[in-house]
Amino acid sequence: MSSVAVFTTPPASTASTVAPATDEAPRYRVSVRALCEFTAKVGDLDLRFTPTPTAQEGIAGHAIVAARRGEHYQSEVALAAEHGSLHVRGRADGYDPQQQLLEEVKTYRGQLSSQPENHRQLHWAQLRVYGHLMCEKLDLPQIRLALVYFEIGSQQETRFEETRPRDELASLFASQCQRFADWAEQELAHRAARDTALQTLAFPHGEFRAGQRQLAEAVFRAHRSRRCLLAQAPTGIGKTLGTLFPALKAAPEQRLDKILFLAAKTPGRQLALDAATTLKNRDGQGLPLRVLELCARDKACQYPDRLCRGDSCPLAQGFYDRLPAARSACLEAALLDRQRLQEIALAHQVCPYYLGSEMTRWSDLIVGDYNYWFDGGAMLHAMAQAHEWRVSVLADEAHNLVARARSMYSAQLSRAGLRAARAVAPPAVARPLQQLARAWTTATKGADLPYQVLEAPPARLVDALSNCIATLNDYLAQVAVPLEPALRDFHFDAMAFVRLAESFGPHSLFDLTRHDQRDNLLCIRNVVPAPFLGPRFAFAQSTTLFSATLAPWHYFADLLGMPPSTAWIDVDSPFHASQLQVRVAREISTTWQRRAASIDPICALMAQQYRQQPGNYLAFFSSFDYLQQARDALNRQHPDIPTWQQSPRMAEAERDAFLARFTCGGQGIGFAVLGGSFGEGVDLPGERLIGAFVATLGLPQFNPVNEQLRERMQTLFGAGYDYTYLYPGLQKVVQAAGRVIRTETDQGTVWLIDQRFARPEVQALLPGWWQVEQG
Structure with a gap:
């Protein structure tokens, strides 16, 4: 069943780049x-x-x-x-x-x-x-x-x-x-043409897919009432177009300046660019919509060994003198994806990254990573505030946002990193680094446990870090060469640490991890991003977070700091229980204590399923070590079953080769890590994938850090175990199992391998259209 919150309409705002239409000409x-x-x-x-x-x-x-x-x-x-x-x-x-x-x-x-x-x-x-x-x-x-x-x-x-x-x-x-x-006249004309075209824009495929209209209507209502929306929608219904189309339709009425489509990974950005291209090219009419893709500075930089200064980088020299011509060329491009932006930048000899930053001012749809809006120093958020833009935010695969946001508002410093920085530091910054080393020793004196949580970042340590940062900034202002990598990295880490120390509170932990007598690690570890993200939700006209796994909604609302008025929708699945056989291997335990004993039963189950229905399968395990043990055992016991596996830190070509093994008519089992690059965002429809084995509940590792997280979640929300272990684990399980059924004609089997999958509280977190059988 679907669930939709009631929407109301608050008073309108008046901030806009283009003044509202009146009897006079627009300004x-x-x-x-x-x-x-x-x-x-x-x-x-x-x-x-x-x-x-x-x-x-x-x-x-x-x-x-x-x-x-x-x-x-x-x-x-x-x-x-x-x-x-x-x-x-x-x-x-x-x-x-x-x-x-x-x-x-x-x-x-x-x-x-x-x-x-x-x-x-x-x-x-x-x-x-x-x-x-x-x-x-x-x-x-x-x-x-x-x-x-x-x-x-x-x-x-x-x-x-x-x-x-x-x-x-x-x-x-x-x-x-x-x-x-x-x-300005050109911008006024573009805005008028854009809004006129969007008012009459029709859905590009004629008919919506099952569930897609329901999603689109919820997104449109959220924009009209200027509310946030949590949208859980199953894989395969076309969520990208189902959210982007209604946001664009709402833009003229809501006087939106920008729509920001944010993704956790590169494939999500490409889906948004493909959807925008489909909309722009509908019926050959050429929708006047300016689309820009943003990518990270290190990926755009043409001279990574140079400083961003005219006396160091040729693309920085005379940048603002050549910018007007490059800016005009960008407006002529049908779509400013990463490649096209780089081509224009190099043709005009300007920096691609900063040309992209400039073009955010003149684009209607901006596609990028979460960090461009949600990070502490987020470029798009800062520009939206400075220029009073009215923005709509669409965040794809939003189940990733909790972990990503925690990372954005965490920072760490290592004593080994400080030593490495001191070893290459120029004389001008040697003394502040020495003073920092003494402050560090004082701050950690008596902290002898391998891991412990301390009360707060000591003021003396923070002051010493600030002094180091100021000295390094002065030094950088006077030289035309980059810092040595070790000193540069410590500089960045120190700045992040000091920024977070200034806002330290119950939303974060300050902890120390001791590796040995000489080395330790200091970390400001965010556990609740809500205080940082809440203002971002409040600023945007509407924010839609969507994913196939956003249940339970209060987990995301609490941790991300979403407004009380946030609406929630669970979109009806276009799939049916008859398409997917979901079975629980309730006789097998995959807990840490029983892991070794689970290998042979798991191999027997996989072999039995494979012989009953040969084809392509994915097998997910909680770690590379567990994965390797299971694959080795299967190869020994059933050498006739083809296998291949994910390895740590796979290059893009290796990932492509892994997926290329899943061919129509192919047979074998691919071994992958639960929560890794093959557990979500992978599309293997039809015979390319007919089943999956998911061993373990995907629960985060039991360790001192997660136990501190559990205690803090219990104190703040009264649900320490669920918020720390159960909900994040089951999200990974559902994402992995979601690789099997991608279209309304797919058929497949999913084995949930652990006796805990039979528990009612666990099954309550599985998709409603699944009909779970006990194996």
Whole structure:
């Protein structure tokens, strides 16, 4: 049976890139920051002045500066003006009416003397636009302007001042707007054409698949009521198109600027790109939809041994001078997938990764990994906030999001890594690293157990790490060569650790793992991502998390921090119990204590099933060691049965070769690890796969870390065992078994090998359309 929550409609929001339709011509809304970034950025791509302070540090820095001013000082002054089809708006950092002084405050770390000149030019351009807006608002003949740089570490201010007459600022503002006007007119025309086309867009395949319409309707209702949706939908109904199509249909009414399709793995991104291509090419009409694929920086980088600076990388040199031509070429592309984006970037000699970042501003559908929205430093989330985008988020295979989010908000430091960093550190950073080593020794003194949870990251250790980071940032600003790998990796790890130490709370553990007397590992280990992800769900107009395994819904809602108004739907399966024979091997125990004794019975069961119905099977085990033991035994006892196996860290070509063995008419058993790359996202319809053996419940390993997790889950949610072991394990089982039935004509068999599968509480977590038989 399907289950759908009741939807209600909250009040509408007014934030939008394109102003709502009125009797007057539509206006293009642009922030002061976006206007100046488009018109005033010139020269090299230069990241020597990064990493920038965290958002919390920036907010705190602005507050400190404002607190130092007089009682008449005004902070965050809203300003706006219109020029032709443009509506320009923004917030000036501070204004002193007694001095008629307008301030733009920029927080930073390191040496101000290392700031690239084009950064300073951009900041002045922004301040002068604010100066014009303030003159118009207050009818001032002239205004004093101050560019204030606030160093986070020392809390020192550096000021640059000038006085500009109103007429001169008005002229500068008009010049900026005129340079942006043609682009804005083009964007207005594109948005109007896009929304008109989406309003009349028909489903590309004429008829929905069974269950697909039910999913699409739930997604559309969630968008109309601006709510989050958890959608459990079986494999094979076309979830990608079933979520993307209704989101696009809702875009005009909800005035969505962007739809973000996020996937856990590369195959999920490709499915989204294929669905977008299908929609764009329907009936040859050419849907005016700009589609962009984002990929990781290390995969896009053409010069991984260079710094992102004009004096180091040729694709960074003159980046902003060549960007306009590359940007225009991108808009001519039918689809900006990774390959096409790289081709355009190299043709114009600009960095592919940062060209992709630029094109997020001008794309309608953005396809990428979870981290682009949910990570602490997520690019898309930061840009959506800065530009006030109205976004819809679609997250595919969302059962992965709990583990991925925990990883995003965890960080670790190893003593061995610190030693390696010190061994290659230049003299300029040697002393802070030495001080850190002493703080580390003090912090871990008396912690002699192999694993233990400590109260919180010690302040002295965090201060020492911050000092190391600041020193390394200063050093990087002055050199044109990358850090040695060991020092670079420690730098990144230290920054992540300090960021999470600032927000440490009950949602995380601070633990120490001791390898020996000399080596230990410090970890801030997130266990509940909810405090970090909750604001992401609140910001988006609608977020849909969908997967074949999202039960029980409260597990995901609790851990991910979804709003109380979140809707839940369990889409009817198009499959029938007669298609899949699900049997429980209740005489076999696969617990750790009985694992060795389980090998022979498992081999006998697999051989019996194979001889009854020869064909292609997958056999899933909880570890590579268990897998190897079972395969070796089967080869000895039944050498006539062909077998092949997954190996650790398989390359893409090896994974393809593994799957290529599953041919129509083929026979044999492929051995794989439960929860690995062949346990989900693998499509082997028809005779390519006729059965699966799943040995064990897939429960996470019993170890001190998971036991601490269980205790925290019990304290927070009263369901420690279920949230730590049972639910994650059964999700892997259902995903693995889901490889067998992919279409409405498939037939197959699944063996659940463990006596615990016979328990009612376990079977309650299996798909409702399964009819489980006792073996």
